[in-house]
Amino acid sequence: MQVTLKFYATLADYLPAGSKNNRVNIEVADQATISAVIQPYALPPKLTHLVLVNGVFVPPDERATTCLQEGDVLAIWPPIAGG
Numbered sequence: 001m002q003v004t005l006k007f008y009a010t011l012a013d014y015l016p017a018g019s020k021n022n023r024v025n026i027e028v029a030d031q032a033t034i035s036a037v038i039q040p041y042a043l044p045p046k047l048t049h050l051v052l053v054n055g056v057f058v059p060p061d062e063r064a065t066t067c068l069q070e071g072d073v074l075a076i077w078p079p080i081a082g083g
Contacts, residue, residue: 001030003037003068006075011048014041034063037074050077 006023007015015024028037034051051058052075058066068074 001070004073008077011078014043031067034066047078048076049079
């Protein structure tokens with residue numbers, strides 16, 4: 001199935017070459033979990049601060065069990081401090 005993966009801020013560097021606008025459409029196994037989808041990108045766990053599926057926050061303790069569906073958008077932000 002296909003999902004859209006979006007990495008923001010410094011995490012965009014972890015996307016495959018050729019990705020545009022901080023996003024890439026990827027093929028994943030049916031019932032793939034968030035953790036399984038992001039594992040190949042080797043994101044440091046401390047940088048996967050804010051994880052959203054279709055705009056809905058997924059807490060860290062649910063990422064290994066939350067399954068994605070066809071067409072979902074998985075967006076990840078690192079911790080960001082502002083002034």
